[in-house]
Amino acid sequence: MATGSGHYPIYLLHDVVKKREAKGVAFRLKVPSLRIDRGEKIALIGESGSGKSTLLDMLAFVLQPSAVGAFRFRPEEGEDALDLDASWQRGNLNILGDMRKRHIGYVMQTGGLLPYLSVHDNINLSRSVLGLRLDGTVEHLAEMLGIADQLKKRPDALSTGERQRVAIGRALAHRPAIVIADEPTASLDPYAAQNVMSLFLGLADEFNSTVILASHAWYHIKSLGLRRLAHRTTRSKGSKLTETVVSG
Numbered sequence: 001m002a003t004g005s006g007h008y009p010i011y012l013l014h015d016v017v018k019k020r021e022a023k024g025v026a027f028r029l030k031v032p033s034l035r036i037d038r039g040e041k042i043a044l045i046g047e048s049g050s051g052k053s054t055l056l057d058m059l060a061f062v063l064q065p066s067a068v069g070a071f072r073f074r075p076e077e078g079e080d081a082l083d084l085d086a087s088w089q090r091g092n093l094n095i096l097g098d099m100r101k102r103h104i105g106y107v108m109q110t111g112g113l114l115p116y117l118s119v120h121d122n123i124n125l126s127r128s129v130l131g132l133r134l135d136g137t138v139e140h141l142a143e144m145l146g147i148a149d150q151l152k153k154r155p156d157a158l159s160t161g162e163r164q165r166v167a168i169g170r171a172l173a174h175r176p177a178i179v180i181a182d183e184p185t186a187s188l189d190p191y192a193a194q195n196v197m198s199l200f201l202g203l204a205d206e207f208n209s210t211v212i213l214a215s216h217a218w219y220h221i222k223s224l225g226l227r228r229l230a231h232r233t234t235r236s237k238g239s240k241l242t243e244t245v246v247s248g
Contacts, residue, residue: 008077011036015069028243029054041211043226050233051244052214056180060104061096064088075103075177105171107181111163113155119166120151126174141169161192168200181213
């Protein structure tokens with residue numbers, strides 16, 4: 001297992017709010033306080049529509065909050081923390097995009113693989129975007145994920161489980177500080193889900209990546225040592241407003 005130089009906060013959030021409204025129905029996500037340290041494995045558990053993906057998108061700098069007390073990001077020890085709210089307010093989207101590209105890997109529920117690229121090139125995509133040389137990382141990940149014999153194939157020739165393994169490899173290949181996973185095993189049967197999740201978390205340990213995972217099935221990952229964020233969802237009478245509060 002790879003080890004870092006110590007635990008320190010990657011994310012520090014205080015009084016962060018995201019509001020959405022459509023056709024008279026409103027949703028509000030509130031994050032009174034959240035700290036995520038380097039190397040942690042975090043689980044956000046909740047039913048569909050409870051704001052899990054909204055929080056993940058904010059942590060990946062894809063979605064701008066509606067209101068912020070503080071939203072700070074420090075991917076590497078010794079660096080100054082980035083004030084993400086200031087970047088959003090100033091429209092510094094290039095800075096946010098560069099941070100996302102260098103420091104974050106994302107595993108989507110559907111895999112999100114490019115159908116015209118081989119498995120090898122899909123896994124290597126994050127490295128290619130950053131101009132990283134071929135150094136055996138792709139082959140190592142494929143071997144550990146059990147898809148070493150699939151590298152020349154395209155995604156449509158793979159099973160659902162194999163595609164999710166490719167997506168995990170792609171998210172980890174550039175050795176990001178953070179890997180965000182949105183229901184990464186939702187389309188798999190329970191046995192395959194447990195197997196893929198174990199592989200994923202083991203590789204994240206090896207690469208010293210922090211994991212932030214959203215799921216609706218706590219029983220699948222309870223035994224894997226993740227820290228569960230406090231998560232409470234309430235609905236108003238008539239279901240006109242759904243509010244989720246997350247802290248940890």
